[in-house]
Amino acid sequence: MNPLKRLASQTAVYGLSSIIGRFLNYLLVPLYTYTFAPADYGVVAEFYAYMGFLAVLLVFGLETGYFRFRSGGEREPPVVFATVVRTLIVANGGFLLAAVLLQQPIADLLRHAAHPEYIWWVAAIVALDSVGAAAFARLRAEDKALRFAGIKLIEIGANIGLNLFFILLCRQAFEADPDSLLGRLWDPAIGIGYVFLANLAASGLKILLLAPQLKDGLFGAGALFDLDLFKRIVRYSLPMVIIGMAGIVNEMLDRAALKYLLPYDDATNMAQLGIYSACYKLSILMTLFIQAFRYAGEPFFFAYAKQQDAKQLYALVLNWFVIFCVFIFLLVTLYLDSFQYFVGADYREGLTVVPVLLLANLLLGIYVNLSIWYKLTDRTLMGAWVALIGAGITIAMLWLLVPIYGYQGAAWAHLACYSAMVAMSYLLGRRYYPVPYDMTRVFGYIALGLGLFGTGRWLTSELGWNAFAAGTLLMLVYLAMVAVMDGRKLIVRPA
Template sequence: MNPLKRLASQTAVYGLSSIIGRFLNYLLVPLYTYTFAPADYGVVAEFYAYMGFFAVLLVFGLETGFFRFRAGGEYAPDVVFATVLRFLVLMNAAFLLAAYLLQQPLADLLRHAANPQYIWWTAAIIAMDSIGAAAFARLRAEEKALQFAGIKLIEIGANIGLNLFFIVLCRQSFEADPHSLLGQFWDPEIGIGYVFLANLAASALKLLLLTPQFRAGLAGFDGALFRRMIRYSLPMVVIGLAGVINEMLDRAALKYLLPGDDATNMAQLGIYSASYKLSMLMTLFIQAFRYAGEPFFFSYAKEQDAKRVYALVLTWFVIFCVFIFLLVTLYLDVFQYFVGADYREGLQVVPILLLANLLLGIYVNLSIWYKLTDRTLLGAGVALIGALITIVALWFLIPLYGYEGAAWAHLLCYAAMVLISYLLGRHFYPVPYDLLRVIGYILLGLGLYVGHQELIAQLDWNRWLIATLLMVSFLLVVLMLDGRRLRRALV
């Protein structure tokens, strides 16, 4: 199959599962924001930020290491998988035990002393997801995208179903009659904690569905392979942790950096996190691309036209991301109803976050230079620079501008990482990226967004009509400039 067709088809399958699944998860945002106060929703945002850090740490970068050594041909694929799996099971079991024993001191430290169970529940979710990451990597390497997507959708469906069961059915039954059958499943003291319980049960179901993949773990642990793999993979942990800092530290830090008291700051965190969810459509596409792109870049690297294909991939990636940017920003008056009225004051950060995520996606494309040349330490250096920029920007901007400063910190970080990664890539693995098109499409998207704001202010036209005309204009420009190139590339 044509390589671009293969990448597009794999991205479509991963993307369809991600978009459908995350869209269904989107329906939980209205549920939470129409049911719980911003301060309560802030608790979920805070703990999910912590989960992001540990989810990276407890996979140890071995997903990428698995792809690297499986594709190298030196070791049997089942041996590579078994080596990864056994190590992850051991380390995550130790983590889970430590979290159980230390849940109260950790809850005291995080100012959640009344709910130490949040620590244990969160740790159990992280451990199961980290072990499951090995099985999902095996499915991706074997290009079993449909099986991957099916399990993901079942997990998401279970999570959504349990949220609706507890927060809607059981809560309403409790309010009508606390002694009713369903009412007895609702405990007001747990409240927002049912979000964690639903996730915990869904993660357990996912691990059960992945059980057939774990049979390959019987192949045995190869110590020599593990030493090579961990040396390659550990810098990926640094890269991953730096990535989580760039993506999630804002939600962990807002409670501590905003000038208000804990209750006020948690409410601001809840508002910002709900607005952040509206930028998730861009993140969905980037995640789908990552699932398909990482194994594709490794498997296609030995082809003579690899660099030309990588350049085309970036151009079309940017076109799709600009389309998503325009879709959300031009129709933001529609997307706003995904969150409750108490949360809509934060909508001004959505365009900033969308643009930041677009730059993150470009960085994902550019990062092939260190993965394909085994210069993961240099890649870690770029990620650390980005993390440092994030930390400094959050420290200075949040006290001055509140959660809007957190959004600008994202944009500053990813812009710097794109520039540094591009310059290093030119030296170590030069790819003939079409900078004129890439930058031109981004500027076109920004221009249409600004034009939309000006037209709404100056013309008494229907907002949707103006948005639709601008969207059609963008698509016509793409069709005229690149429609023929795309058809030729996919032949």
């Protein structure tokens, strides 16, 4: 197969499996928010935020290191893989052992003293996922995209199935007859903990499916641990942890920190965290589109970089990216009366954060486009500094805004962070890799979207229009304006 066609097909497989998987996991949100109180769902949001940080930390950037040294030819691929796998098994095994031994003190520190088991359950999930990351990296290196995607989807399917089994079937059976076969599998004392147990079982199944790859790393021919190679891989890989941690700070720190920054008692803080986290999920369409664009866009930008009209095409890509993101923004905000049923009634007081979070994610998508300046010019260290400054802004804004404005402040912290990162990346890009972006048109579309959103609020609240009718009219206005201003550019390439 032509190398470019193979790259495109594998990108589609990896991208679709991740996007479909993430979308399916989002479909669990109605199950949780219609079943559990906001304070209980806040526990899930909090621990998954911790898991986001641990997932970056406990892989140590060794996936990237594996690709680098496997392709470098300095050591045989089995030696590189064995070194990475054994490193991850030892490190994550030690982490899990510490979590088991210290579960009660850690639970006390995190204000979950009544459920120390959450600590080791979550630690086990992270440890299994971190070891599995090495096996997935090997599948990618060996061009086994379908096996990669299949295992991912099986894991996700198992997680969803077990959630439905425990939280829906077993809980309902318990309420009808606690002594029934299924009813005995539901323990009210565990409650929200079944979310972690389902994930733990799914992660264990994934490791079993990856056993052939992991076995080769432990007992296969040529599977030797190379101490010198280990030192070199770690030196190469650890900077990736810094970049990854900065990204996680920008994406997930709010859900980890809200409990400690909100000015209420612990129970109220957890309820507020649950409400905010559930409403955060309503930005799913924007998030999924940006993730899909990352998978397709990065190889496209690199592949097209040497073409004469590359910069003009990149500018056109950003223009149409923003047009589509504003469409998503309007789709969700103008029809929010319908989208609100994605979460339970107890969570809907937080819907006011949805437009802010959608706008923040739109800016994140613009940043992804603009970031080609450091990727195409090998200035990744400067790109890391942009991410670190963004993380600093996130921390500062959360600390300043959340105690005063509650979870609304967390949404605005996202917006402040990504606004600054867009500005920094655009200015640095003009210096190191100038692309003729039409920023007037880009921000003109964003202003148009905000104007139509405001008009929709005015039509429904002041004039009493039906929300669906007002939203449909304004969506048609937007599409008509796009057709007039940019419709021809969709079919005519720039000169």
